[in-house]
Structure formats: structure tokens, C-alpha cells
Amino acid sequence: MAEDRASPRPVDLETLEVDLLTEAIYQAYGFDFRRYSRASLRRRLRRRMEAEGLATVSALQDRVLHDRACMSRLFADLSVHVSSMFRDPGFYQALRARVVPVLRTYPFVRIWNAGCAGGEETYSIAILLREMGLYDRARIYATDLNPAILHQARSGTFPIAKMQEYTSNYILAGGTRSFSEYYVADAGRVVFQPSLADNIVFAEHNLVTDRSFNEFHVIVCRNVMIYFDRTLQDRVHELFYKSLITFGVLGLGSKESLAATDYRSCYEPIDDTVRLYRKVR
Amino acid sequence: MGHELVVIGASWGGVRALGTVLGALPPTFKPAIAVAQHRGPDAPSGGLADVLSSRTRLPVHEAVDKEPLLAGHVYVAPADYHLLVEWGSLALSTDAPVQYSRPSINVLLESAADAYGPEVIGVILTGASDDGAAGLARIRHRGGVGVVQDPETAERRQMPDAALAAGGALRVLPLDQIAPFLIAVCGPSVVAQ
Numbered sequence: 001m002a003e004d005r006a007s008p009r010p011v012d013l014e015t016l017e018v019d020l021l022t023e024a025i026y027q028a029y030g031f032d033f034r035r036y037s038r039a040s041l042r043r044r045l046r047r048r049m050e051a052e053g054l055a056t057v058s059a060l061q062d063r064v065l066h067d068r069a070c071m072s073r074l075f076a077d078l079s080v081h082v083s084s085m086f087r088d089p090g091f092y093q094a095l096r097a098r099v100v101p102v103l104r105t106y107p108f109v110r111i112w113n114a115g116c117a118g119g120e121e122t123y124s125i126a127i128l129l130r131e132m133g134l135y136d137r138a139r140i141y142a143t144d145l146n147p148a149i150l151h152q153a154r155s156g157t158f159p160i161a162k163m164q165e166y167t168s169n170y171i172l173a174g175g176t177r178s179f180s181e182y183y184v185a186d187a188g189r190v191v192f193q194p195s196l197a198d199n200i201v202f203a204e205h206n207l208v209t210d211r212s213f214n215e216f217h218v219i220v221c222r223n224v225m226i227y228f229d230r231t232l233q234d235r236v237h238e239l240f241y242k243s244l245i246t247f248g249v250l251g252l253g254s255k256e257s258l259a260a261t262d263y264r265s266c267y268e269p270i271d272d273t274v275r276l277y278r279k280v281r
Numbered sequence: 282m283g284h285e286l287v288v289i290g291a292s293w294g295g296v297r298a299l300g301t302v303l304g305a306l307p308p309t310f311k312p313a314i315a316v317a318q319h320r321g322p323d324a325p326s327g328g329l330a331d332v333l334s335s336r337t338r339l340p341v342h343e344a345v346d347k348e349p350l351l352a353g354h355v356y357v358a359p360a361d362y363h364l365l366v367e368w369g370s371l372a373l374s375t376d377a378p379v380q381y382s383r384p385s386i387n388v389l390l391e392s393a394a395d396a397y398g399p400e401v402i403g404v405i406l407t408g409a410s411d412d413g414a415a416g417l418a419r420i421r422h423r424g425g426v427g428v429v430q431d432p433e434t435a436e437r438r439q440m441p442d443a444a445l446a447a448g449g450a451l452r453v454l455p456l457d458q459i460a461p462f463l464i465a466v467c468g469p470s471v472v473a474q
Contacts, residue, residue: 012398012423037347039365039392040374082375223375226346230370233347254326255359255373257345273326 017057018042024061029071032208033078035232044077079146081224083120084162086169088254091222092128093174094271099249100132103217109138112216112243114207115224116142119153124173125220126196131176135199141214143205154202156192160185207236212243219244223253230260237263241279250277284426284467285400286350286366287312288393290386290416292319292408294436296332298456299406303337303355305460310339312402312467313350315366315393317358317384319410324360333357346373358384365392380412390416399424402466403449404459406430408440417449428462431455 018041022034033041045057052070054060063070086092103109116122122142129135144150158166167179183190205213207224219240225233240250241263250258250267252275258264267277291299295318303314318329327343333355334341341355342348344364348356348371356371358364363374364384372392379385386405390413393401403420405413407430417427429450432438434457444450454462 012395014395037365037367037372039367039372039396040376042395043365043374043376043388043391082377223373226373226375229367230347253346253375255343255345255362257348260347 014042014057017061018045021045021057021061021064024065025071025074028065030209031075031078032206035208035229036078037227037229040227041078045074048074048077076146076148079144080149081115081117081227083117083223084169085120085124085158085166086173086175087120087222088274089169089172089174091173091251091254091274091276092124093172094274094276095125095128095251096132096174098270099218099276100128100134102247102249103134103138106217107137109134109218110214110216111138111140111218111220112214113140113142114205114219114221114240116144116153116202117146117149118158119156119202120158121220121222122153122200123156123192123196124170126200127170127175127182128173130196138199140200141216142200142202145204145206145208147204150202150204154197156194156197157189158183158192160188160190163190207239208232212239214243215245216243216248217245218249218251220251222251223256225256226253233260234262237261241266244279246279246281248279250279251275252277283400284312284402286393286397287314287402287404287463288366288390288420289314289316289404289406290318290390290408290413290440291316291406292382292386292410292412292437292440294407295319296329298430298436299333300336301456302404302406302459302463303333303339303341305457306337306339306463308338308353310464310467311352312463313352314339314355315344315350315358315364315371315389316355317364317386317389319382319384319386319408319412320360322361322383326359329360330357344371344373347371358389360384363388365389366396367392368396380410382410382412386413387416391419394419394423394425397425401425402428402463404428404430404463405441405444405449406456407435407437409437410440411443413440414443414447414449417444418447419449421449421451426466427451428459429453430459
């Protein structure tokens with residue numbers, strides 16, 4: 001193989017194909033995956049190629065461009081992300097202990113759960129606020145780019161098989177009640193109390209292409225930006241910075257660091273180990 | 282073209298095996314090292330990195346998303362995340378477990394093969410799983426080097442056996458010969474001191 005030895009990296013054909021595919025999807029459909037993190041993107045593309053019986057990314061591009069249904073299937077693959085209720089209980093403990101007391105000083109609180117997926121985080125936050133007596137003067141804006149998954153989130157249903165894990169997380173997170181009070185079981189699923197969703201607004205929002213839509217006291221966006229490259233992460237951080245009030249709180253995933261972003265100096269840590277930050281300038 | 286990156290997968294018995302391999306590498310070792318060790322989702326944050334730190338002279342960190350890869354540093358996949366390699370940096374994912382594992386060894390090795398091609402060395406250590414076999418095969422397919430711990434020296438031999446069956450191994454080595462091999466293939470400069 002004639003590898004270009006002057007090249008700074010070992011170029012492979014698939015890298016080029018992925019560039020072409022994401023550009024084609026953007027131009028044909030307006031979905032912008034061009035600055036998604038390459039490693040995860042390639043895994044997800046391969047999964048779709050396997051399901052479609054296709055051998056190359058170029059073949060996938062051909063099908064995606066000529067078959068809208070294939071684009072829908074690929075969109076579902078690329079836009080899904082997985083979470084669990086009270087994932088990283090320490091994060092919710094810190095929310096209870098360090099953030100809620102400050103939120104009490106405001107007459108009304110707006111919280112943005114960006115990239116809410118199936119609503120696991122959203123319902124966790126709703127339960128926490130209710131137990132802290134703050135729910136009635138709070139509104140949670142839960143947004144995601146994937147309308148199908150938002151529909152799922154809106155329904156407040158989760159697989160019953162997950163409840164053991166979620167219950168244990170809830171207890172570790174400092175939950176003050178019995179977790180099973182919040183849901184009823186129904187044929188392999190559980191349905192959470194509809195009243196938990198009274199102050200939740202579910203809406204489509206794409207962090208890559210959409211703008212800010214309000215000012216928030218808290219933004220929670222956990223393990224969403226790990227699927228973005230550094231450039232796109234910086235753009236989303238700009239969006240969050242502009243959407244937070246002064247002294248507003250930003251919550252990230254436990255392995256996401258502000259240190260590498262342009263906005264690191266705008267925040268101070270509330271609790272660095274669970275990635276809770278306060279906007280200070 | 283030198284070897285820039287070593288990726289290591291380990292499962293049952295892996296912490297001790299990792300200690301043996303990393304402990305025998307000199308502080309001048311040049312490639313970055315990324316490690317996926319199977320463990321439960323509730324394993325304490327930073328616990329594995331702390332244990333390995335105590336056994337090697339190389340700096341060991343629990344990986345943070347988009348962290349740059351530095352020469353001679355060891356990066357450990359956090360519990361309950363997949364660790365992936367990009368060109369020059371690390372990435373994390375919370376995608377569903379692969380073959381019941383998160384971190385998945387295949388996810389790490391395949392991404393390393395994608396990003397680094399012939400510049401990557403993959404190592405499969407002890408484990409009671411088939412994870413890593415496909416990833417090591419991909420590394421070899423892209424021109425990288427595959428090393429498998431001799432199953433006879435593994436606390437659990439299933440994972441080395443699976444990697445051998447999948448054809449990913451260039452070398453099969455007893456545990457205590459893996460570090461010397463890495464030092465040898467990564468060039469004399471790494472043992473300058």
C-alpha cells in the first residue's frame with residue numbers, strides 16, 4: 001500500500017468516507033453530525049452498516065441519500081444516548097446539599113436538562129426537587145434532538161428490569177422516601193406519577209444547530225457532549241454560558257472536564273469531583 | 282514510523298497482570314498506554330488508577346473525555362464508560378455495554394486500530410470472557426501488532442484463548458515477557474537511561 005509518509009496521521013479510506021457521509025447528510029437533510037466525535041460515530045455507523053447488510057460507509061451514503069427511511073434509521077442510531085435514573089448518585093447528593101439551598105433564594109427556578117434522552121435524568125431531577133419542596137416553583141425544560149425519544153420521555157415509562165438499579169441509585173443519592181411510591185408497574189414497564197411531569201416542558205432542541213431559548217438557573221447536560229469533538233464542545237459551552245444567569249449552575253458528566261474549554265475561567269467549581277460548576281463571570 | 286500507542290485489555294485477574302506489565306516499563310517508555318479493565322459499574326471512581334499507580338513509575342490517570350494522549354502516560358477506562366481513542370486524544374461513551382461489558386475491550390481496541398492503524402500495539406491479558414478478540418484482530422488487520430498473554434500463564438485463560446482463535450496475535454508471551462517485548466519493539470530510545 002502506498003501510504004503517504006509525509007502525512008501526520010495514518011490515513012485510512014474510512015476516515016474520508018465518514019467525512020463525505022456527514023457532509024452529504026448535512027446538505028441533503030440538514031442534520032449536522034460533522035463535528036461528532038469520530039470514534040463513537042464510526043462505531044455507530046458500523047452498527048447501521050451491519051444491520052443494512054452494507055460493507056462500506058460509501059454504500060451507506062448511497063442508501064441514505066436515496067432512501068429517506070434509511071436516513072431515519074441512521075438518525076435514530078446517531079441521536080440516541082443512554083442514561084439511567086440517578087446515574088452517579090454523588091451528583092444528585094451534591095445537587096441536594098450544595099445547589100438546592102441556593103435555588104431556594106429565587107422566587108422561581110428554570111432548569112434546562114439538555115439532551116434528556118428517555119427522561120431518566122429529567123425524572124430524577126423532578127423527584128429530587130419534589131422531595132426538597134422546590135418542585136412547585138420550578139420548571140424543567142427537557143430537550144433532545146430526537147423526537148421519538150422525547151415522545152418516550154414524555155410518557156414517563158421505563159423498563160421494569162431497570163428498577164432495581166434505579167432504586168439503589170436513588171437511595172445512594174439521598175432519596176428520602178421509598179422509590180416505589182413514584183411509579184406503578186404495568187406489563188414489564190413502570191409508569192411514573194404523571195404529576196411529576198406537571199412542571200416539565202419536553203421540547204425538541206438540537207444543541208448543534210439551535211440557539212438559546214431562555215435564561216436558566218441550572219443547566220444539566222451529562223454525557224451528551226462526550227459524543228462531540230472539541231470544537232463542537234466549545235460551541236455548546238458558549239450556548240450554555242449565554243443561557244445561564246450569573247451564579248447559574250452547570251452540571252456535567254463525571255468524566256467531562258471544563259478544563260479544556262474556552263469557558264473554564266467563567267466558572268468556579270461547586271464540587272469538582274461531580275462536575276458541578278457555578279458561573280461567576 | 283514508531284509505535285505511538287499501546288492498548289491493553291484485561292478482565293478476571295487483570296489488576297495483578299496489569300501491575301506486572303506496567304510495573305516493568307521504564308519511566309522513559311514513549312508510547313501512551315490506554316487500558317480497559319472489566320469491572321462493575323459501581324467500582325469506586327479512580328480506584329483502579331490508584332492501585333496501578335502504586336505499581337508503576339509511569340503516571341496513571343482515570344481517563345477524562347477529550348483528554349490529550351501524552352507519551353508515557355497510562356490512561357484507565359472509568360467504570361461504566363467505554364474508552365475510545367481518537368487521533369491524539371481520548372473519548373468516552375455511555376453507549377450500551379458490548380458483550381455485557383462497559384468498558385468494552387473491543388471498543389477500545391477497534392477505535393485504536395481506526396485512529397492509529399499500524400502505530401498501535403494491542404495486548405490481551407487474562408480474563409474469563411471473549412472480549413478483545415475482535416478488537417485485536419482488527420489491530421492486526423490494520424497493520425498493528427497484537428500480543429496475547431500465554432494462556433498457560435493467565436489466571437483465566439478464556440480471553441487469551443479467544444484472542445488467539447480470532448487470529449489477532451503476532452506474539453504469544455508469558456506475562457513477565459510482555460513488558461520486555463514492548464520495550465524492544467518500541468525502539469532502543471525508550472531504554473536510554
